[in-house]
Amino acid sequence: MSSRLQFILIGSLGGFAFWGLFDQFALLETWRAALPLLVLAGSFFFGALAMAPDLGMRRSVPFAAAIAAVAAGLVALKGLDFATGRDMLATDHLVLAMAVLAVMPVPFAVAFGLGGRAGLTDYRVLFIESWNIVVRYVSAWLFVGTALLVLWLLSALLQLVGVTVLKDVLSNALGLWLIAGATLGLGFSVVTELSDTVSPYLLLRLLRLLTPVVLGVVVVFVAALPLRGLGALFGELSAASALLATAIASVALISIVADEDDVEAAQGLILTVSARGLMALVPVLVGLAIWALALRVGQYGWTPERVAAAALAGIMAGYGISYLAALSMGRRWRETLRQANVAMALAILALAGLWLTPLVSPEAIAVRSQIARFEAGKATVAQLPLWEMTHDWGAAGQRGLIALRALAQDDSALAAQLDRVAAATSAWQLEDASFGGPEMLAMLRAVVMLKPEGAAWPDGLAEVLVAELQPRGIAQCGGKQGGKPDSCALVLADLQPETPGPEAVFLNANKYSGDDDVMVFRKSEPAEWTKGERLLISADGPVSISEMIAALRAGPPVTAPVSVQTLKLGRWQIGLLP
Numbered sequence: 001m002s003s004r005l006q007f008i009l010i011g012s013l014g015g016f017a018f019w020g021l022f023d024q025f026a027l028l029e030t031w032r033a034a035l036p037l038l039v040l041a042g043s044f045f046f047g048a049l050a051m052a053p054d055l056g057m058r059r060s061v062p063f064a065a066a067i068a069a070v071a072a073g074l075v076a077l078k079g080l081d082f083a084t085g086r087d088m089l090a091t092d093h094l095v096l097a098m099a100v101l102a103v104m105p106v107p108f109a110v111a112f113g114l115g116g117r118a119g120l121t122d123y124r125v126l127f128i129e130s131w132n133i134v135v136r137y138v139s140a141w142l143f144v145g146t147a148l149l150v151l152w153l154l155s156a157l158l159q160l161v162g163v164t165v166l167k168d169v170l171s172n173a174l175g176l177w178l179i180a181g182a183t184l185g186l187g188f189s190v191v192t193e194l195s196d197t198v199s200p201y202l203l204l205r206l207l208r209l210l211t212p213v214v215l216g217v218v219v220v221f222v223a224a225l226p227l228r229g230l231g232a233l234f235g236e237l238s239a240a241s242a243l244l245a246t247a248i249a250s251v252a253l254i255s256i257v258a259d260e261d262d263v264e265a266a267q268g269l270i271l272t273v274s275a276r277g278l279m280a281l282v283p284v285l286v287g288l289a290i291w292a293l294a295l296r297v298g299q300y301g302w303t304p305e306r307v308a309a310a311a312l313a314g315i316m317a318g319y320g321i322s323y324l325a326a327l328s329m330g331r332r333w334r335e336t337l338r339q340a341n342v343a344m345a346l347a348i349l350a351l352a353g354l355w356l357t358p359l360v361s362p363e364a365i366a367v368r369s370q371i372a373r374f375e376a377g378k379a380t381v382a383q384l385p386l387w388e389m390t391h392d393w394g395a396a397g398q399r400g401l402i403a404l405r406a407l408a409q410d411d412s413a414l415a416a417q418l419d420r421v422a423a424a425t426s427a428w429q430l431e432d433a434s435f436g437g438p439e440m441l442a443m444l445r446a447v448v449m450l451k452p453e454g455a456a457w458p459d460g461l462a463e464v465l466v467a468e469l470q471p472r473g474i475a476q477c478g479g480k481q482g483g484k485p486d487s488c489a490l491v492l493a494d495l496q497p498e499t500p501g502p503e504a505v506f507l508n509a510n511k512y513s514g515d516d517d518v519m520v521f522r523k524s525e526p527a528e529w530t531k532g533e534r535l536l537i538s539a540d541g542p543v544s545i546s547e548m549i550a551a552l553r554a555g556p557p558v559t560a561p562v563s564v565q566t567l568k569l570g571r572w573q574i575g576l577l578p
Contacts, residue, residue: 006057007049007189008182014045015181019174032076035085040072043102049185050106050133053192055113063109071101074356081363081394090392093308093355093362100352104345106133123338126345127260131200136191139198143187144180151179204256208266211253211274218246218281240296240309243289247316250278250285254323255341258334265334279327279337283320289313300485301379302369304393307362311351318344363393367400374407381413382443383478386421413439427481440466440474447478448506449489449549452556458492460527461504465490468519468531469508476510483510489549491557495565495576496522503576504529505567507552509545517545520576535575537566548572 021028021038028034047064048057055063075088075098082088089095107130111119119125148170155166169175191198257275259265266272290313297306322340329336354360367389373379384404389397401418408415417439441462448465450457466474476483487509492502504521520534536543551570560568566575 003057003192004186004189007052007185007192009185010045010048010052010057011181011183011185011188012178013181014041014049014184015177015179016174017041017045018181019177023173029084029086032079032085035079035088036072036076038085039075039098039102040068043068043071046102047106047109049188050137051110051113053132053136053188053195054110054129059113063113064106067102067105067109070353071098074101074353077358078356081358081361081396083394087392087394091304093304096308097352097355100348101356104349104352108345121339121342123342124260126342127255127338128200131204132195135198135200135203136188139191140184140187143190144183147183147187148180204259207253207256208271211257211271211278214246214250214253215274215277215281218250218278218285222281222284240289240292240313243285243292244309244312244316247282247285247289247320250282251316251319251323254278254282254337258337262334276327276333279323279333282316282323286313286316286320290317296485297369300383300479301373302366303385303388304362304366307365311355315344315348315351318347361396363396364399367393367396371400371403371407374404380439380442380446381411381417382439383446384414384417386417387424387427390421427475440471443478444469444474447474447485447488449486449552451489451491451552455492457490458502458504458523458527458529461490461521461529464521464529464531465506468506473508473510477508486549487546489552491552491567491569493557493559493565493567495520495559495567497565499523503532505574507545507548507569509549517543518574520574522576532576535566535573537573537575543572544570 018041021034021041025034028037044064044067047067048060051060051063078094079085079088082091107126108120110129111122111125113119114125115122151166151170155164155170158164158166169179254275257266257271266275290310293306293309293313297310319340322344323337326333326336326340351360355362366385370379370385370389374381374384386401386404389400389404391397393400404414404418408418444462444466445457469477472481475481477488479485479487489507491505491507493505494501495503495505499522501523503523506519506521508517508519518534518536520532521529522532524530548569558568559565560573566573
């Protein structure tokens with residue numbers, strides 16, 4: 001059988017397999033087999049196509065089957081902690097672990113097939129094969145997209161003369177899967193035949209050019225830290241995510257500059273110095289990310305997502321320490337860096353495997369943390385992630401609910417909230433069920449930062465804000481329902497000296513437009529507050545509520561006279577019109 005026919009056959013079989021899995025997904029779910037089989041098929045066909053250009057189809061199939069069997073087995077084991085495969089697919093960190101187990105072993109399998117055990121640490125082969133796989137798949141999928149577009153246009157043309165055969169095939173799920181699979185196989189075979197033309201070298205050379213740019217931005221960021229202060233940095237939203245993403249991009253660019261060996265590595269002074277500069281700054285980025293994550297955990301406790309972020313931060317810390325060690329090796333820094341990259345890749349594979357075993361359970365860690373915070377009085381009933389425990393955190397969440405039920409025997413508020421969670425059909429319905437009650441008022445006070453330090457909530461103001469924000473708005477202030485933590489603040493300031501008592505300014509960084517991002521309130525009666533007409537003065541640039549909140553964290557709020565008294569928040573001033 002010719003090489004092209006082999007690729008087309010394996011692609012068609014993959015299309016047929018995925019059609020069957022998705023068509024019978026509900027039935028397979030009853031046997032808890034849908035997701036393991038999906039991972040088995042995805043890993044097998046991905047690996048078989050990826051390895052065939054270098055090992056041949058006959059050798060690539062057994063390697064792909066072995067990788068797929070291990071990945072699917074671990075997914076099946078982890079699936080015992082969840083009610084359905086759909087629940088697992090809704091958990092981002094588990095999807096990432098499954099993808100790592102299905103994809104990352106493939107370059108190692110190719111290296112082993114080409115060089116035996118010695119190939120497992122042959123960085124040249126591992127590096128170039130990894131990028132070959134990326135380029136081949138991107139090229140093949142571009143061909144699939146182009147082919148399907150052409151077929152769709154041809155079907156439209158044939159319909160003009162009453163011929164609907166092609167339209168019927170494209171409208172049929174099985175036909176579409178088979179065409180996509182066969183086209184992918186054909187595209188892969190052509191890309192393989194033109195390996196001298198379609199190679200990753202052009203892409204790698206272009207990506208290298210970004211290294212000085214990234215270094216420049218990171219240097220400016222680090223240099224600005226002492227001027228702005230860490231308080232302002234961690235007042236921004238998703239600081240840890242941005243820092244870790246930058247560290248990951250830096251590691252990728254450093255590896256691209258070092259390339260597969262010293263012959264292919266960048267030799268220019270600018271690129272070499274840029275790569276070495278980023279190597280020194282990766283530990284700084286990771287250290288700041290760990291600090292930001294630690295602050296968030298201290299404030300809100302662990303969640304599965306924060307456990308995953310901590311694991312990622314640990315991996316990046318490993319890269320940072322390794323790169324510092326490589327820098328100390330002088331002219332051998334590239335060689336040491338390559339060895340570190342192999343070791344870290346194996347560490348990532350090991351962590352992904354452990355992530356899908358009972359030895360590492362982010363959900364269990366999160367449940368223990370949240371219950372401990374509640375028992376210690378650090379979290380209110382409204383702050384407990386009961387919906388997530390019930391619907392997102394698998395068996396560990398169910399065990400946590402049992403423990404909370406035991407605590408609820410002596411806590412009527414907890415018992416009532418647990419009953420509401422059990423009766424609710426959505427998170428929004430749960431928030432609506434608590435609307436206006438003591439739990440909602442307690443949640444508002446818990447998730448909104450109150451300034452100045454030591455201030456107390458004025459009587460009646462929380463009730464007015466609850467009515468303005470509604471349950472979803474309050475949940476967003478706490479980082480739920482699409483919002484981000486620490487995104488709301490309330491400032492008490494004397495904006496009208498002629499009237500007794502302070503006025504109130506509410507900031508909401510979850511609002512992207514409209515007048516609700518900044519609201520001002522004045523007291524009309526001793527315990528009654530009304531919404532006033534705001535005055536917003538900006539020196540330049542668009543309004544940034546997150547920057548205002550960061551300014552609050554960096555220092556106490558102050559007022560400044562204009563034609564009326566205003567509240568100074570960074571580059572902006574907010575006032576209450578008379």
